[in-house]
Amino acid sequence: MILALCLIFAAGLLVYVFAPGVVFERVTDKSRLAFLEERKQVVYENLRDLNFDYKAGKYPQEDYEPLRASLEAEAAEILAEIDALNVHPTAWSPSSL
Template sequence: MNGILPIIVLTLGIFAYMFWPEKNPFVQRDKTRADYLRERKDVIYDNLRDLNFEYLAGKHPEPDYAEQRAALEDEAAQVVAELEGLTPPTVSRIRTQLPS
């Protein structure tokens, strides 16, 4: 009985640590539109980098590469434009817009 009690306490401690709400990776805060757009931008940039690498490795012919690159660049431009529209202007951008 003396050996079982520490095992039970240790097991309960491990379960409490693993499933404590703040540490649970499955419980996340709600994402904003800006969070989603930042993640999407990162994915598009990763895809562009991978596409360029695969093209240089000879996996894509020139016409396919150009078409896919243009599509990804257009999507990136749309995402960045929407993201800039959501974020408030910074102090430096405001200063450049003011007359001297």
């Protein structure tokens, strides 16, 4: 009885493992564009937080302006590279990541 139970259990698991069907996810590398999109979202979030804290009166103008300028410069660099990649999608190599 126990032997039969063990055999059925093992057979069930082996069928599940080795008969995965025909539809499965492909393992792909992340593109530079996807990486830049992630970076863009992070910088935008930082800008949103900074603006919100400024409106909440947490930072004086003299602190806020340079912080905002540096984040905007960072965002601009990322946007410029995204645009360049959209125009010339082949101008990218994995080593540039």
